[in-house]
């Protein structure tokens with residue numbers, strides 16, 4: 337492994353030189369500034385998926401960025417949780433739709449290895465997934481699936497767990513294409529699995545910004561603390577947002593946040609930011625049954641209103657505009673350890 341790790345580190349280094357990390361814009365100063373196209377702009381082949389009929393939330397719309405189109409300073413946000421079934425995937429889909437609705441180019445990336453199901457919740461059947469890219473059958477741009485005017489999806493695939501064993505030349509190609517998609521949108525939202533398994537951790541620990549989702553259930557809170565503790569140990573520079581889902585009331589959500597914040601402040605160095613909450617809302621389950629995002633089916637529901645508030649909060653939070661290594665570059669650094 338160490339031999340491959342050496343090579344991988346060299347590759348990451350090369351990638352960084354070729355695609356220097358983008359400076360995140362001060363959030364909230366919209367529209368986000370556009371980075372001029374690099375010397376060698378990516379050649380994006382119109383995806384085969386783009387020709388496939390998509391559901392009614394997704395009229396066939398050309399890919400976001402084609403050819404020498406604009407490159408963005410991408411804000412990458414990883415959504416995770418300690419415990420499964422807390423609502424990550426539902427929230428990620430609807431947050432992405434809310435970003436897109438505000439006119440922001442958004443890319444959804446399904447990194448849940450066990451249960452890649454963003455497509456299921458969106459009611460679409462993309463013909464290809466990340467697994468095809470990892471198997472070197474397709475280019476990343478070919479598997480990207482258009483959802484709506486400002487939204488695209490990289491469908492997940494179980495192949496991600498094979499990443500660490502790929503030969504170096506394949507990893508090089510993959511890192512290059514993943515680095516390319518980082519400039520493709522203003523927002524890159526990554527849905528992960530739950531818990532502190534190696535596969536989930538590689539994504540979470542490479543993130544500059546993480547949303548940890550919990551419910552008010554004691555087991556979910558305990559597991560959320562476990563995730564925050566792991567972040568504290570392995571990715572202490574990350575911005576960690578807490579999102580309380582399925583709360584009965586605002587008061588309950590605030591009390592969950594207060595409890596967690598107290599323990600985090602007492603035992604850990606990392607700072608926890610309370611992003612907000614979403615109430616328990618029957619419309620979420622109803623929408624899941626119909627395989628449609630709740631914000632599309634029930635635009636006036638409580639859950640939809642809350643998601644819109646969450647996006648508003650994320651957008652006003654400014655970040656230090658320091659030069660940082662790109663997300664996928666950090667991800668590959670971790671894989672090579």
Ligand SMILES: Nc1ncnc2c1ncn2[C@@H]1O[C@H](COP(=O)(O)OP(=O)(O)O)[C@@H](O)[C@H]1O
Nearest residue numbers: 420421422423424425426582615616617620621
């Ligand atoms: N705010 C909510 N109100 C009611 N039910 C919810 C809410 N959020 C999630 N759920 C329910 O929880 C289930 C699991 O959600 P999901 O997004 O798949 O979780 P995860 O991705 O964390 O495993 C959904 O099928 C839905 O029925």
Ligand SMILES: [Mg+2]
Nearest residue numbers: 424425448528
């Ligand atoms: Mg999920």
